[in-house]
Amino acid sequence: MSSTRPDIDVHPKGLSPDDLKIKEFDVVIIGGGPSGETAAMYSVKGGLTALLIESELVGGECPYWACVPSKAMLRPNETIETAKGVGGAKERLALLAAKYSATPEIDVEGTWSARDRFTKGWKDDANVELMRTSGVEVVRGFGSIAGEKRVSIKEWHSGSTVEVTARQAVIVASGSAPSIPVIEGLQKAGYWTPREAVSSNEVPKHLIIIGGGVVGCEMAFAYRSLGSQVTIIGGSDRLLPRIVPEASSMISLSMKNSGIKVLLSTTAKEVTREGSTVKVDLVDGTRLHGAEILIAAGRRARTTGMELDKVGAPTNGAAITVDESLRVVSVPAGWLYAIGDPNGLAPLTHMGKYQAIIASQSIIASARGISGDDSKESDYSRLSRKPSDNATPQVVFTDPQIASVGMTMEQAQAQGLKVKAHSVKMQGHGTFLHAADYDGWAQWVVAEGTGQILGAIFVGRDVADLLHASTVAVVGKLSWRTMFHAVPSFPTLGEVYHNLVESCAK
Incomplete structure (x- = not known):
């Protein structure tokens, strides 16, 4: 156990x-x-x-075992990768790499120290x-x-x-x-849950992750940056199956470029442990050998x-x-x-x-003895969650980040809505401040006729803070025409909103 x-x-x-x-x-x-x-x-x-x-x-879970420690583990590598794309910083990193005959890497002990401060030492x-x-x-x-x-x-x-x-x-x-799947030998072999993954002071030589969702993907990037060889196993035909395919593909490509091995459309059949080695047999006949196994198969x-x-x-x-x-x-x-x-x-x-x-x-x-709310706008009463049923914002802190809110085109169409997806590349404008070769992508799901914004997704480095404007638009039932008058500042990543508006205007 x-x-x-x-x-x-x-x-x-x-x-x-x-x-x-x-x-x-x-x-x-x-x-x-x-x-x-x-x-x-x-x-x-x-x-x-x-x-x-x-x-x-x-x-609870978030400050000690989830959101907070995991982000502390991810942030150091994000910072270094960002610096590699910024003139003046990347040259200094290259100089240091040449001087010490090593590539720029994060300091493991420093990462643990920052994580422990963020969790207040689990007190x-x-x-x-x-x-x-x-x-x-x-x-x-x-x-x-x-x-x-x-x-x-x-x-x-x-x-x-x-x-x-x-x-x-x-x-x-x-x-x-955590939801623990029924896998032969798993209980006897022992395993990590997300709690062990964010509190460990050890970096496994090879970490095998079962689960291609948010936690599995974030921990894959975290431990790869700490020096682990990482293999991630997803039962679906793509990572992050609840995210739109375009974003999922960008994450898969980034993982492969980072040296993370991605195995999809398969599951673990049996797990055994012999000494310091854990063996994972998959249903497709593949056998993996690792130092530790992380179960990231959802929650209940x-x-x-x-x-x-x-x-x-x-x-x-x-x-x-x-x-x-x-x-x-x-x-x-x-x-x-x-x-x-x-x-x-x-x-x-x-x-x-x-x-x-x-x-x-x-x-x-x-x-x-009050049955209503002070607000006369009943759609936005503080006594009801109704306006946000389809407006849940979420950020996945992978590399690149994924920030989304509202409905995907498929979800909107499943509800019988007539919609169109407007997609743009995040290049030029304020992106040059982040990296000369910045690569990002954004999409709005817009209702035909009214132009109401029903959903949004952004994929790229540091896009998390772009999301709230779209959350306001979705909850406020705003149209792209209204958003035309919300002019983004120059030069910022927020200029992608101008590109989205212009895509809708075509």
Whole structure:
């Protein structure tokens, strides 16, 4: 079985539920990740009392095991690769390479040090203090449903249980866990999950990655830059199968140019380990030999053991169905909410926090006997997630980056919409500031007739910060004609918006 580093304590002592002086709160939140923290703080801001229950580190998956450490591992190589394309910097790198008879490479120990600073050494003191200063009560333990508006909390170390009551609502914000495929010999051989991949202080000579999605692709680039030989295995016929094919092809080409071996349309059949070597047999007959194997085959809701079946919700990792205010639909009384990964709508940190605000505002409004929102624009109520159902922004931090929001052309056509895709190359204009040979690509999906922008994608170095303007356009139902008047500054990467507008105008 996989395990985290022995020096990382994921169940620190203290904040025991046994020490609770009050056993009744307006809102009880199960899960202290970004979604749970946000829901708790907004509930308190709205005049309610809140209890936050976390079974591991307060802060959740993102700051310790996902978004934050992975980006710390990716950033050094991004910086060096960018410098290689900038006049004045690339010459200096070449001079240093000649002097030391070596190509410019990132410093592994420096990368680990930066990652450890970003994760605060896997200590959650700062997050606990933030909750406390915000007026949120925090306890460590495993929360489960005990009955209507009742939650049982099991203390990790002693095994003792305490029951608390919510006057208004219970929020499930328990996050997600890795999905581990059934592969013969895998459990006996041992493996990395994304937790081990972002916390390891070792660089495997050869890392075999099972899974061609976001995590698998990001870790492939990270460990290749750290010096590993990397092989990535994807069951689909292309990497990142949920991304448009053009972007997927650019990532595959970049991987191959970086020396990453890409195997597609195949899966692992058996895994064995002999000493320091792990052997992976694929269904197509290929045998791979590596030093470590990373399972990056997706995630499932972390709901096992939470007794959600008592209220008709799934407890096997399946998504919990919610309404527009994030209430669990199987609980007609409306006291149970599910936000973030457990509802499966948009398993991304920023979307979980967005949902947390909606859920907490809905609970506050209900507590005050208010059924509407201060805003008269009902389409943009803070009590409903409806405007963003098709407007989830996401950035994949590969090389090049992929930033997307809204619908692809295929998704729009599947809904019966008449659309056209407008694609442009990101060359010239402000790209010369990033690299003389900058290579990028962008696309808008636009409704015929109205010109409304329904989706956008950008592929290239440093395109992540280009995305928000398109997110505003998609959520705001803006047309390309409106965007013509939003003039991008010169010289910036944002000039691609001018090119997209002109493509639509043809």
